[in-house]
Amino acid sequence: MKTNSLSAWLLAVRPYSLGNSVILVLVGSAMAFADGRFRPETALLCLLFALLMQCTANLVNDLCDFQRGADQPDRLGPDRAFAKGYITPGAMKGGILAFTLASCATGIGLLALSGWDWSLIAVGAACVIFAYFYTAGPWPLAYHGLGDVAVILFFGVIPVGFTYYLQTGFWGWEITVVALALGLVIDTMLMINNFRDREEDRRCNKRTIVVYLGAAFGRWGYLLLGVGAVALCLSLAATRQWVAALLPLPYLAFHIATWRKMVRIDHGEELNICLGETARNIMLFGALLSIGILLDHWI
Template identity: 30%
Template sequence: MEDRIKRNGEIGKMTHPKTNWQLWWKQMRPHTLTASFTPVLIGTALALPFGDIHVPLFLAMLLAALIIQAATNLFNEYYDYKRGLDTEESVGIGGATVHYGIHPKVILSLAIAFFAAAVPLGVYICLNSSWWVAVIGTCCMAVGYLYTGGPYPIAYTPLGELTSGTLMGIGLILIAFYIQTGTVTTASVLISVPVAILIGCIMLSNNIRDREGDQAHGRRTLAILLGHDRAVTLLAGMFTMSYLWVVGLVATGTVSPWLLLVLLSAPKAVKASKLFVGKTTPMQMMPAMKETAQTNTLFGMLMAAGLICAYFL
């Protein structure tokens, strides 16, 4: 393995020159971090009618969510390499080991350090809200590790989309809302559902791209079970459901019409779905994945903006 790492490092240095900070920033997979940022922002915006926002608590929650997701991405990097999923030909990964020759133990140590850094933030949050948050936070960290780690990784099953969407969409929004208000409302749960669906879309798009390679290494993801065409149809259906859900909430008077701002992100969802059609290689599907992640980001930011407008206007 040492020779392989050294060889890959030499290849990476020749084809992908980067400064140290660029290299490590790439390992955080920054395009995915909005899946943590936007739920925390939405949950906090939801709390506006309940009183003043505790800004330090919001910042602590935001930083903890980002750190835990970054750690999860690093665990993913480590275990995908250890299990042989990441190679010199792999597309769309951080590639610290296979492209840049960084020893996998360094990646693992950094992931653990990130988890450790999240602990004092969690303690601060609990001191200012409830110690039940510690239980939920611990579960989040455990799932972050078990997503690709452990003997039975979640990412190897058809439950990856459901797990990530529920945890990062519904879970983060409700925690961010709870630590500001001390309660969870029906509206906060309902508003979190379309965000959870779109985060699941990010995972599904990733699994569509990697379907053939994942299948060759024993994974049984939803994309593998459905096949390319039906998985893309499911992705389009999930996009549609997320928008219809918001429209339904507005139509029933559950939320303000300001939340219809999310419809401005619909063209990106349409584009993401179309870009997957007829594509056969991971490289061809990278633009579709990018559009899917951007749909989640734009949808989340517009939803937060709608909540803020509903309060102030």
């Protein structure tokens, strides 16, 4: 692959993972639509902001994991562009800066659409800080067992909740439940990654929660994240949102099937099969939940 080529940058931003951002904004916007307050221009900017911030985080992760020795030649996961030498250090740092500035510009657009709600600056700043300090800085979250908490918050509660809030000006318990459910489902991706890489992470002193608490925690944690997400959706039945409460249930069958495969394989590069299935399952959950929310509105 040619150094600093478009193909190299596409590998670096990990397009296979960007569906997560789409699902988060889709669900938040579906809830806004169900409440009769859907604003397409705001939804589009929320989507752009989420995608740019995820790309920023992916690039920072690519750079810093290599610098900390986490990406070795025997890496079990998908190839990393920087570790492979496909992107030079200067270009990678420039790319991180460019994506960060683009994210901030998009955030200013959202701020304008909100009527200049200056409290949103704190939210945007928190997103930028997370993108960097997940794997960068003197105390990176991913290296101290806090990666899962960060993912649930910044790939669940904040993007779903604020996609809804920016369109409606409101935040209630239902959006909190839905946002938390999405955060738990997306954290299954991190859990399977950390389960697969547990030995490699231990060697390079990357103290993920699986390294801290052991492989058994990774196995059962993966299962319980999906089960917990579906259980949270069931609570929507309390407000007679029956379709949104029940439609995500088929996701559980796929999630359990992937979990059983994960337990059987246990270690090695073959676990990447489970990683791919987990990405599929996340999309399925988000699609079913969004459809359920819309059907409850129309029925």
